Amino acid sequence: MKITADLHVHTIASGHAYSTVEEIARAAALAGLQMVALTDHGPCMPGGPHAYHFGNLRMLPPKLHGVELLHGVEANIMDKEGRLDLGEPYLRRLDIVLAGLHIQCFSPLDAAGNTDALVAALKNPYVDVVVHPGNPEYPVDLERLVLAAVAAGKALEINNSSFLVRRGSAVNCRMMADLVRRHGGLVTVSSDAHIACDVGRVDRALEVVLEAGIPPSAVLNLSVERVRNFLAGRGKRRFAGEQEGSY
Numbered sequence: 381m382k383i384t385a386d387l388h389v390h391t392i393a394s395g396h397a398y399s400t401v402e403e404i405a406r407a408a409a410l411a412g413l414q415m416v417a418l419t420d421h422g423p424c425m426p427g428g429p430h431a432y433h434f435g436n437l438r439m440l441p442p443k444l445h446g447v448e449l450l451h452g453v454e455a456n457i458m459d460k461e462g463r464l465d466l467g468e469p470y471l472r473r474l475d476i477v478l479a480g481l482h483i484q485c486f487s488p489l490d491a492a493g494n495t496d497a498l499v500a501a502l503k504n505p506y507v508d509v510v511v512h513p514g515n516p517e518y519p520v521d522l523e524r525l526v527l528a529a530v531a532a533g534k535a536l537e538i539n540n541s542s543f544l545v546r547r548g549s550a551v552n553c554r555m556m557a558d559l560v561r562r563h564g565g566l567v568t569v570s571s572d573a574h575i576a577c578d579v580g581r582v583d584r585a586l587e588v589v590l591e592a593g594i595p596p597s598a599v600l601n602l603s604v605e606r607v608r609n610f611l612a613g614r615g616k617r618r619f620a621g622e623q624e625g626s627y
């Protein structure tokens with residue numbers, strides 16, 4: 381099992397990541413990837429980009445070093461109602477929207493409250509993936525979350541960085557993976573790289589997928605075709621337009 385797209389990568393625009401778009405694309409090519417999603421943190425993150433950063437991503441070439449660049453964000457979920465720190469005019473122009481809880485923008489609640497926030501974010505029509513729901517800083521009712529993701533036709537992330545920087549994630553990720561398999565959900569397996577040499581590095585996350593017996597067809601980013609179809613089905617302009625032949 382090998383990914384062909386890394387759908388969660390940060391550049392220097394995040395303020396606490398260390399590689400440029402150029403370096404990320406080169407590393408992705410070297411790692412054998414065909415696609416990478418640039419998903420810098422939303423504006424609430426200290427040192428993060430201004431919203432206008434996301435409005436100007438069209439300045440990037442469609443491909444760099446042969447790697448397709450998706451315009452994305454890792455938006456911060458701000459409250460229990462699932463509100464995000466990036467406005468609709470920006471979200472609707474992006475190719476992929478990740479949403480997650482971060483300590484800088486959302487103080488942990490109890491499991492019911494954290495789950496409310498994630499489930500509410502899943503109802504936002506622009507959100508495609510909920511990231512690092514296995515983070516033990518935020519206890520979550522994983523079954524409720526998985527069922528909500530399945531109902532919304534959206535993906536949950538198994539985040540490789542979590543195994544290194546979010547201690548205690550492994551148990552939660554494994555539990556979530558079991559639930560995803562049981563309920564027929566969809567996952568992404570992502571690096572959450574904050575430096576170019578980590579792009580495409582998803583070994584620990586893939587282990588969890590294999591251990592849980594999630595079928596390859598349920599891992600979105602094993603195939604760029606599957607990513608394109610998923611995002612087209614979600615009405616993302618770039619891919620929906622492509623299907624109509626107008627891109």
Ligand SMILES: [Zn+2]
Binds near residue numbers: 390394396421
């Ligand atoms: Zn970060």
Ligand SMILES: [Zn+2]
Binds near residue numbers: 511
């Ligand atoms: Zn994150």
